[in-house]
Amino acid sequence: SKMPLLSVPKEVAVGTAMLGVAFATGMLAGKRRPPRPATYTETRRLRLPGKNSPLRQYILDHSLREHPILKKLRLLTADLPWGRMMVSCEQAQLMANLVKLIKAKKVIEIGVFTGYNALNMALVLPDNGRVIACDINEDYAKIGRPVWKEAGVEHKIDLRIKPAIQTLDELLASGEAETFDFAFIDADKESYNEYYEKCLRLIKKGGIIAIDNVFWNGKVLNPRKGDLAAQSIHRLNEKLLRDARVNISMLPIGDGVTLAFKL
16 A cells, blocks of 8 residues: 655654643643733843843943043043943943944934043044033043044033933024934933923934833833833833824934934
């Protein structure tokens, strides 16, 4: 007699059937018990490669092209008690590349700290380019100023020490709506939505708004009741998803950054 087209040993057939039953049972169980929301403890496991991660070191070793003057300011900042607030060097490099790509001349930065990111952008701006740098604390900026001067770009960084909302309102009142090319938001998280709305008015069509810390160490997955920062960022993330005024990309770099491209 002829052999069947498909022939398997009895043991294999029985094993396959048992796997099928197990899979079906798992599917049914999944329908009866949907996955529960992640807890805060669990979100901590979802962080991107940390500063001491071999993978992050690989990223830096194979992509970072850091100007010596930038490295100088980064190391000065790293020694500060709040040094971790600095934008990651690979993220700052991306911001500078975007500024250069769109041939930006006018940039807004909300949240300066020691000015590492501002320096990154100033280095690629034309000589008549400007970074309107908004912060409420001049002490940290004083650390960066001598380095900006050493880099020959101090004249490109217009530091304004006052609440950023006030600076943005002044720019709008002076007729500078839709004249900026790029904005970087990295300040108090509770005001993120207001910063975004005002920057959207100041940025021209085709311009980019970069919003930092959109992951907030994973806390946006399940914002706790008293965590106003996580709640604010989560609300803005949901809003941006549906905002027809922009195209967006949320990138897993640093603590998460969303790029909003004004239409």
